[in-house]
Amino acid sequence: MKIKGFKFSGINAGIKKNKLDLGLIYSEQPALCVCAFTKNLLKSNSIIVTQQHLKKTNYIRCIIVNSGCANTACGKNGVVDTEQICTVVARKLGISTEEVLIASTGVIGEPLPKQKILSNIDNLISNLSSTKNAILNFAKSIMTTDRKPKIVAQSLPIGNILCIAKGAGMIAPELSVDNHRYATMLVFLLTDINLSKQEMIKIMGEIVVPTFNSFSIDGDTSPNDTIFFVSNCLHNNVKFDADKVQLLMPYFKKICQDMVLKLLYDGEGVTKVVKLIITNCTKTDAQKIAKTISSSLLVKTAVHGADPNWGRILSCCGRSGVEKLNINKVNIWIGKYQVVKNGTSNFVPDSLVRKEMLKSFVEIKIDVGFNLKKKTEYTFFTTDLSKKYVEINSKYKT
Amino acid sequence: MKIKGFKFSGINAGIKKNKLDLGLIYSEQPALCVCAFTKNLLKSNSIIVTQQHLKKTNYIRCIIVNSGCANTACGKNGVVDTEQICTVVARKLGISTEEVLIASTGVIGEPLPKQKILSNIDNLISNLSSTKNAILNFAKSIMTTDRKPKIVAQSLPIGNILCIAKGAGMIAPELSVDNHRYATMLVFLLTDINLSKQEMIKIMGEIVVPTFNSFSIDGDTSPNDTIFFVSNCLHNNVKFDADKVQLLMPYFKKICQDMVLKLLYDGEGVTKVVKLIITNCTKTDAQKIAKTISSSLLVKTAVHGADPNWGRILSCCGRSGVEKLNINKVNIWIGKYQVVKNGTSNFVPDSLVRKEMLKSFVEIKIDVGFNLKKKTEYTFFTTDLSKKYVEINSKYKT
Numbered sequence: 001m002k003i004k005g006f007k008f009s010g011i012n013a014g015i016k017k018n019k020l021d022l023g024l025i026y027s028e029q030p031a032l033c034v035c036a037f038t039k040n041l042l043k044s045n046s047i048i049v050t051q052q053h054l055k056k057t058n059y060i061r062c063i064i065v066n067s068g069c070a071n072t073a074c075g076k077n078g079v080v081d082t083e084q085i086c087t088v089v090a091r092k093l094g095i096s097t098e099e100v101l102i103a104s105t106g107v108i109g110e111p112l113p114k115q116k117i118l119s120n121i122d123n124l125i126s127n128l129s130s131t132k133n134a135i136l137n138f139a140k141s142i143m144t145t146d147r148k149p150k151i152v153a154q155s156l157p158i159g160n161i162l163c164i165a166k167g168a169g170m171i172a173p174e175l176s177v178d179n180h181r182y183a184t185m186l187v188f189l190l191t192d193i194n195l196s197k198q199e200m201i202k203i204m205g206e207i208v209v210p211t212f213n214s215f216s217i218d219g220d221t222s223p224n225d226t227i228f229f230v231s232n233c234l235h236n237n238v239k240f241d242a243d244k245v246q247l248l249m250p251y252f253k254k255i256c257q258d259m260v261l262k263l264l265y266d267g268e269g270v271t272k273v274v275k276l277i278i279t280n281c282t283k284t285d286a287q288k289i290a291k292t293i294s295s296s297l298l299v300k301t302a303v304h305g306a307d308p309n310w311g312r313i314l315s316c317c318g319r320s321g322v323e324k325l326n327i328n329k330v331n332i333w334i335g336k337y338q339v340v341k342n343g344t345s346n347f348v349p350d351s352l353v354r355k356e357m358l359k360s361f362v363e364i365k366i367d368v369g370f371n372l373k374k375k376t377e378y379t380f381f382t383t384d385l386s387k388k389y390v391e392i393n394s395k396y397k398t
Numbered sequence: 399m400k401i402k403g404f405k406f407s408g409i410n411a412g413i414k415k416n417k418l419d420l421g422l423i424y425s426e427q428p429a430l431c432v433c434a435f436t437k438n439l440l441k442s443n444s445i446i447v448t449q450q451h452l453k454k455t456n457y458i459r460c461i462i463v464n465s466g467c468a469n470t471a472c473g474k475n476g477v478v479d480t481e482q483i484c485t486v487v488a489r490k491l492g493i494s495t496e497e498v499l500i501a502s503t504g505v506i507g508e509p510l511p512k513q514k515i516l517s518n519i520d521n522l523i524s525n526l527s528s529t530k531n532a533i534l535n536f537a538k539s540i541m542t543t544d545r546k547p548k549i550v551a552q553s554l555p556i557g558n559i560l561c562i563a564k565g566a567g568m569i570a571p572e573l574s575v576d577n578h579r580y581a582t583m584l585v586f587l588l589t590d591i592n593l594s595k596q597e598m599i600k601i602m603g604e605i606v607v608p609t610f611n612s613f614s615i616d617g618d619t620s621p622n623d624t625i626f627f628v629s630n631c632l633h634n635n636v637k638f639d640a641d642k643v644q645l646l647m648p649y650f651k652k653i654c655q656d657m658v659l660k661l662l663y664d665g666e667g668v669t670k671v672v673k674l675i676i677t678n679c680t681k682t683d684a685q686k687i688a689k690t691i692s693s694s695l696l697v698k699t700a701v702h703g704a705d706p707n708w709g710r711i712l713s714c715c716g717r718s719g720v721e722k723l724n725i726n727k728v729n730i731w732i733g734k735y736q737v738v739k740n741g742t743s744n745f746v747p748d749s750l751v752r753k754e755m756l757k758s759f760v761e762i763k764i765d766v767g768f769n770l771k772k773k774t775e776y777t778f779f780t781t782d783l784s785k786k787y788v789e790i791n792s793k794y795k796t
Binding site for chain 2 (some may be wrong): 005039041042043070072073074075076077107108109111123158169170218219220221222223295296297298301302304305307309310311312314315316317318319322325327339340343344345347350385386387389390392393394395396397
């Protein structure tokens with residue numbers, strides 16, 4: 001968890017009872033920042049203010065984050081109140097307001113606990129530290145229904161990468177890859193590697209967003225999701241060429257994938273993670289099938305109970321909206337068994353398929369059977385659906 | 399439950415243990431039949447054979463239905479086996495094979511229990527009767543996870559209408575209104591009113607399909623769904639003009655709506671029914687919002703727990719894909735309380751909203767706020783999501 005020039009803090013500001021609920025990431029030097037925001041047309045005031053600040057500056061100094069309130073749809077003064085928080089943070093840190101970004105997560109429509117936040121900013125700043133414990137406190141302060149703080153780190157000769165994220169429900173990133181309007185969840189991807197803004201945009205567009213775009217817990221895309229990709233470029237002064245960015249790509253990919261798995265396994269009520277591999281169709285078609293399967297209550301409950309009801313998966317292919325799909329060319333594997341051959345049963349005994357489905361990581365492969373020039377493969381992750389998910393979300397607010 | 403010229407039968411053929419599982423509807427005279435089939439590209443062999451028969455004839459004599467096996471994706475000989483069942487039924491009834499239609503419901507991919515069906519056809523036919531009990535037995539024989547048989551009837555001076563249906567899970571009719579390719583679930587809409595085929599197509603397209611198109615239990619559109627609309631025209635010989643069809647429309651609408659409510663309340667694990675009323679946007683946009691809300695796990699679980707978490711509904715509007723939606727013009731009511739005013743909280747106390755949500759029938763109204771020439775209103779029904787649903791569907795097959 002080594003990283004140069006960043007400090008962290010996580011405290012209890014009384015938004016939640018006895019839990020860390022207010023966090024701060026602080027960069028000792030002005031840092032480049034590239035963000036990705038939710039596509040949901042309902043937007044948190046925190047996103048609105050962060051977007052306004054990013055229009056004014058390429059360099060930022062800190063990100064303040066609260067949990068327990070989404071700062072969304074919480075009254076007419078939402079944006080003004082949010083801006084005020086940033087102004088106070090800026091003044092106390094001796095930086096300008098636009099260098100302060102903000103993120104929130106929690107219940108939509110709850111009034112923003114502005115006073116609680118304002119009266120705890122001194123405490124928040126005085127707790128800033130670069131220790132492992134401070135990083136952990138920050139990671140805890142942004143949790144909602146998350147059971148565990150989520151941190152992934154990688155140290156390379158040319159610098160360090162640290163990724164902190166939260167998210168367990170209302171998770172279904174659906175991204176449009178343009179530089180300022182892609183969407184995803186609350187992720188803080190920090191690095192001290194010396195990168196240009198263009199290089200950061202390239203890594204964000206080619207690796208970070210597509211990776212966080214490829215999983216869904218419950219199909220509900222949140223109005224608060226944000227990726228903050230921040231580099232303070234402190235590790236060395238050598239700017240490296242495009243080839244070096246290509247060399248970095250696998251490391252960023254690994255970090256993002258590891259984080260996605262952490263988010264999946266800590267999803268609300270999750271007991272199993274499903275890897276969908278969809279081959280021999282266009283990416284658009286694969287995404288349609290992945291979205292249909294990952295939001296099918298029948299598939300998710302069957303996975304939960306290890307019920308070898310593969311017909312539900314085949315049915316999802318049929319209703320996915322993929323044009324010109326020939327169901328008689330579809331082949332499906334669950335684990336090592338081919339359960340569907342040419343669109344119909346391959347008569348594998350249920351007991352064998354069930355064994356594969358009893359694992360906590362279930363692999364489902366679907367060959368869509370289009371005769372394309374190139375073999376294609378698209379991967380998407382999802383989860384099962386348990387009674388625990390219903391329990392958590394039927395009394396989230398009450 | 400009066401209807402002229404139809405006989406019914408429901409028996410146990412050993413497909414399921416100690417439950418009625420094989421049914422027959424028989425028309426004493428050749429009857430006109432208009433059907434609507436699932437849009438799912440995966441299709442039951444029963445649908446494939448029924449479609450083949452309807453291409454050859456305008457008049458049918460019977461519909462044989464089994465539960466316990468979907469007759470879908472169950473091996474290469476599926477269509478041949480299904481046709482053989484129809485041939486045997488036809489021979490024993492002294493009619494031609496294409497006058498026999500067939501429907502199935504149950505697990506996808508299970509082998510068709512052909513021998514059990516064939517060896518019970520004599521028994522099935524000998525049980526045919528026009529008594530109330532026979533109708534009830536038929537309605538029971540087509541049940542799967544349904545808790546209750548579903549029958550709605552209406553007697554008019556010009557004839558009788560009888561609707562029998564099944565369906566509790568894998569229910570999300572999504573219809574395309576062209577005469578031979580709309581989609582829905584297993585519905586038998588029988589009448590002895592003297593109608594022409596054109597009149598039947600008109601009633602089907604304008605009333606029956608749109609009504610069954612406007613609800614969803616779990617978002618999973620089945621490969622087996624069918625509406626059979628059958629008229630033996632026995633009630634009188636007077637063909638009536640278009641105005642009379644218009645007079646009939648409200649009766650058909652009432653019957654279909656009543657049946658939709660029966661299906662909703664008997665949905666798998668359902669404890670609450672939600673009526674969504676979406677105003678001031680195009681029908682296409684309203685359908686996008688309705689689909690998003692009705693398949694949102696977060697909304698469905700909040701409704702289940704009467705959790706006044708209306709932010710989830712507003713968030714669904716934001717991610718529904720409605721173009722040019724101005725979230726600041728969206729207004730939302732739960733029961734009698736306006737919870738969202740101009741896209742943000744209207745600060746109604748949670749305790750009041752919760753009271754509305756504790757009812758078994760929850761009304762949610764969304765004004766999308768588009769400034770159209772005409773006021774518009776679109777209605778869609780859905781259900782909550784309970785632990786019971788998860789329980790039923792995590793061990794459906796095992």
